[in-house]
Amino acid sequence: MFEAAENRKLDVLVFWSPDRFSREGIRKTISFLQQLEALGVGFRSYTEPYLNTEGLESSRCRARGPAAGSD
Numbered sequence: 001m002f003e004a005a006e007n008r009k010l011d012v013l014v015f016w017s018p019d020r021f022s023r024e025g026i027r028k029t030i031s032f033l034q035q036l037e038a039l040g041v042g043f044r045s046y047t048e049p050y051l052n053t054e055g056l057e058s059s060r061c062r063a064r065g066p067a068a069g070s071d
Contacts, residue, residue: 011041
């Protein structure tokens with residue numbers, strides 16, 4: 001997936017929920033999503049829309065910092 005993102009073969013990654021995207025815990029999942037975002041790939045979670053690329057950006061603007069979570 002990251003290879004495809006680096007080669008600009010992905011625009012948006014859609015997944016059901018964060019636990020289906022990665023089984024490595026929320027911190028690692030957020031790290032993966034940040035890496036995708038840095039590569040210019042958007043993402044959308046079907047069950048948790050606040051994690052969508054637009055949702056994270058809106059949260060950052062409102063809170064003036066990244067959304068926090070715990071494992």
